[in-house]
Amino acid sequence: MSCRTVFASEISASYRWMKRSFPSCLLQRLVLKPFREELKNTINARGIHPKLVGFLANQDPAALKYAESTAKTCAETGVVFELKKCNREDLEDEIVKANEEESINGIMVYYPVFGDRQDQYLQNVVDSSKDVEGLCHKSEIVGRPLAALLANDGGKVYSVDINGIQEFNRGTGLRLKKHEVVDTKLKLEDVVPISDVVITGVPSPTYKLPTSLLRDGAIAINFSTCKNFEDNVKEKAGIYVPSIGKVTIAMLERNLLRLYDYQMSKTG
Template identity: 60%
Template sequence: MSCKVVLAQGISVSYREELKNTIKTRNIRPKLVGFLANEDPAAAKYAEWTAKTCAETGVEFELRKCSRNDLEDKIIEANQDAGVHGIMVYYPVFGDRQDQYLQNVVDVSKDVEGLHHKYVYNMYHNIRFLDEAKTKKCIIPCTPLGLVKVMEYVGVYNGILPHGNRLHGRIVTIINRSEIVGRPLAALLANDGAKVYSVDINGIQEFHRGVGLQLKKHEVSETTLTVEDVLPLSDVVITGVPSPSYKVPSHLIRDGAVCINFSTFKNFDGDEIKKKAAIYVPAVGKVTVAMLERNLVRLYDYQAQDRAF
């Protein structure tokens, strides 16, 4: 087996070092507040990692626990506190549209997760800057952004091509189309030039910018394709199915593919996938946290300039 297993810890090192140096040399102390209003063990784990990484890099992190019914008021309090530079919430809280509402209660200038409508809209429309002078980059949702960084690290992005086109010619299957990860990720990768098959329990959509990348931003079309059709075509397979019993059928994976799992559960059979994949990334959580902190430092600077929003 010649599969290379790449761990999130190693991928995130350079980002964590860069953050640490920036914070130390500029002598700043950005503060991130995380709200935990559920009993989900995955959320508690995520909070634990956030605290640990923040301690390493010099970010001040405060975990605030509250009941879900108090959460809105607590977010507003943090929005108004000039000593808080970034806010995040461990979702799901209500697990329905109320979570989407809460994502927009977080002040856009403090939204380290990039889930506010303004950022999500800009991402879907391939608008990369907040200002006309193009000095302030948009905040990108941190898990999709982390997955982009994973793909850059393992060499799926082609550095010879111009920025914004570096996935031209790549075929990617993403098994998950949630609003938090799968759909924004499909849009980001298609905006960067990939042909993306976005799989959910109801079917498969194709995200692309047309032949020769003739479109400025991606478009989406419905397909009648199945997982059996798209997996053998895919250079990259990314999966995030929140179920312990779900396994991507390894026999359908193209020989030499890049396989990335972001689910809390192991969506790939570790032994089987190593027989097919060239590169296997079993988890990405640590990269996500590094992106969260990167977004925080960016927002800290924008708040200091105070003119982006």
């Protein structure tokens, strides 16, 4: 399994201003809280109960903590969340059952399960109409779905793995209906210094992104359960987020709501 590091190097002018002017705790109140309130109000106003099922088939304490955080956040916004624990050998069958269960609107799996290409296979077992994690792209566990989500929301994204760097974008002024992916010959040293936001997702405690590559004031977000930034990251980063927490869960809830509407349009 290849693990990717994603760099969003184009964000809106208003967000650039907020990044320079506000501390991270205030940004969370101004951006995350209103977003979650909007989700909650939408669900309550429509009187719906979208259901998300999470599968935990490993003994990773970080995955369990993430699942518990997911359950808490979903309860706060009105999403029905169910955590299903199973042996990894039974996971495929359990996913297939969830695919066929009409009451389940979204599915997520807490990776790694096997820690190899079998995880990629399992990701593709999830019905695309219920996959809250790979809503836009399913070829990788984390990197490509995240790159696609950011690009579709207007970002210019450099997605990096051991095989090279790809650029995701929707063109100037969002002229494209969906993101396009272009292979590049760029190196890590080329893209990090020009990126306003750097998101790492390497599941290895030995990997550290050099602080020296970050541009002054960049936003550094650690997407991995392992610490991917050096200890001195705050010397260069304007905002440092050591763990993904509620932000990612809120994005999963947004995806769940979109999938719910898609499913209802098919049955209605």
